[in-house]
Amino acid sequence: MSVLLLTRSAATHETVVALCAAAGVATDVCADPSLSLGSWGDADLVLVGADLAEEAVALAPPRRAGVHVVGPSPGDAAFRHAVALGAASVVSLPEATSWLADALADVGERASPGRVVGVVGGSGGSGATTLACALAQWHASRGPTLLVDADPLGPGVDRLLGLEGRGGVRWEGLAETSGRLGARALREGVPRDGALGVLTWTGLRRRLDVPTARRMLDAAVRGHDLVVIDLARQGGAASVELVDRCDDLLVVTPATVPGLAATARLVADLGRAGRAGLVVRPGGLSDADAARVTGLPVVATLGEQRGLAASVDRGLGPLTGRGPLARTVRDLLAAA
Structure with missing residues (x-):
């Protein structure tokens, strides 16, 4: 069971059940609050009809998160009952249908946000995109993973992974929508290869704005264990937004004088x-030398990987065996 609905109102029943069906969420409808106590704590979301809110209060169910009082034009009594139940909100239907649809979109998703790891090149051609792809490939065998291409001038992470021909939503599609983005909708909508999803670009003209970046990341961390972001070195305000939201930031740099100068x-x-x-x-x-010049600690040294270019050209991605790249990404994700 995902949603518990307490109501005898035909209008409330019809509206909520239709929204749950559209979101692919199972619904348990109960017309007698006394019969719902056994399910009260198990449901992901509890919707108490304003018509039964007083009866529900009389039963004094245990306090829990995810309780809302719903109904057509709820009056002052509904708000008093919501306070008594510890409900998060009072939702007027059908006026707040879009809000409820957004809430249902994340029913059953993870309760805590996933981890966000950003990867950026300290200088051009440092191999940051390759490392980002390898991190995502390695973790995808362990849980839902999203690789985000946030570099408008990059080669496209889908090409490095051989996913450029897969159908699914790209950045341009997200920019054309508004409102809250559901975690399930994003996870199931992007091009995928098993547990690995990729959010990248469609055409050559690429532009990322802050609202779209923010909506994407909010949904991404709710629907994935790990989000890896291939960051742009000079990406403007949207790139700053994404960098600020990273739990860990990996800066890839060659140990050369020009490379370290640019990285610094x-x-x-x-x-x-x-x-x-x-x-x-x-x-x-x-x-x-690298630590002294840049002021950052060295968390890994990335050795040369034989056959890397051939693997990428064949659409297999950079991570195909147990070489130095695999050991590096394993240690990075274990330590950070």
């Missing part, structure tokens, strides 16, 4: 001391 400038703009770390690729300088 990027790090100064990020302002993420304490939650960011360096992933260093081989070069003429040491890990200690």
